[in-house]
Amino acid sequence: MSGLATLLVLADGRLPSGGHAHSSGLEAAVVAGRVADLDSLAGFLTGRLATGGRTAAAFAAAAAAGAAAAAAGAAAAAAGAAAAAAAGARAEAADDAATRLDALDEGLDARTPSPALRRASRTQGRALLRAGRGIWAMPTDGRRDRHQPVALGAVAAAAGLGPADAALAAAYGLVTGPASAAVRLLGLDPYAVHGLLARLAPQIDAVAAETATMAGWPVDELPAGSAPVPEVDAEHHATWEVRLFAS
Structure with missing residues (x-):
């Protein structure tokens, strides 16, 4: 872990990034009758972690690695070159990071057939980037519209976190978001829901470790x-x- 306290800040559901407004598909599953109690919620969360959670974690890790590499290259150039050359190197590093993040965005578009889900992901990504720029010194690549996992990786890198941290935050959020929504939608016992999250923690760790x-x-x-x-x-x-x- 690069910084446990920083990771906790990033993964905190109270981070002002709008995550509380999304159920990650749980609301529709509840209305359809597929999730109605703690047992069916456990099945829903396990499925989310194995599919969307694994994908989101991998993309967040890749985004964090790409953004961190570009930042390191820019810092090295600034330390070891003349001002004009350093400025050019920093610009080149920023372009490389933006190119990598753009490719990751396109990859998530291809993996998300539903236009509604693509919109929801980008809405959350915008809010997360806005929060990240308000909290950490984030470089601006000219894009304010990225998928949530890509935005998460970029923010994690700006906060000094590594790919493993970004993967863990992504996998954790894909489970805790709908779990929190289940308490509101179904009136489940919050202690029981958090007990379920505790039992899922080893699976979350495993997904994060693999995708990192x-x-x-x-x-x-x-x-x-x-x-x-x-x-x-x-x-x-x-x-x-x-x-x-909202979703």
Whole structure:
């Protein structure tokens, strides 16, 4: 871990990035009757972790690695070159980071068939980047519209965290978000829900550890976990006139 306290700040559900407004597909699953109690919630969260959670963690790790490498290159150039050359090297490093993040964004577009889910991911990414720029000294690459896992990786790098931290924050958030929503949607005992999260913690750690090793992989080789039912649910959910969550 690069900085445990910093990781806790980034993964905190109270971070002002709008995550509380999204249920990660749980609201639609509850209305459809597929999630109605603690046992069915456990199945939902386990499925999310194995599919979207694994993909999000891998992309967050890759984004963190790319952004950190660019920052390190820019810092080395600034320390060891004349002013004009250093400025050029910093600009080149920023371009390299933006190119990597753009490719990761495109990779997530390809892995997310539902337009509603793509919109929700980018909405959360915008809010997370806004929070990151307000809290840490984040370089600006001219893009304010990135998928949430890519934004998470970029913010993690700006906070001094590594790919493993970004992967853990992504996997953790993909489980805790809908778990928190379940308390509001189903009136479940919050102690029981957090007990479920505690039991899932080893699986979250395992997904994060696995995907952190993928940080340098080409985009086409990163995971593409498939979850067709939530994709269909998301399109229906987006048409509802009355709903508690944005997604």
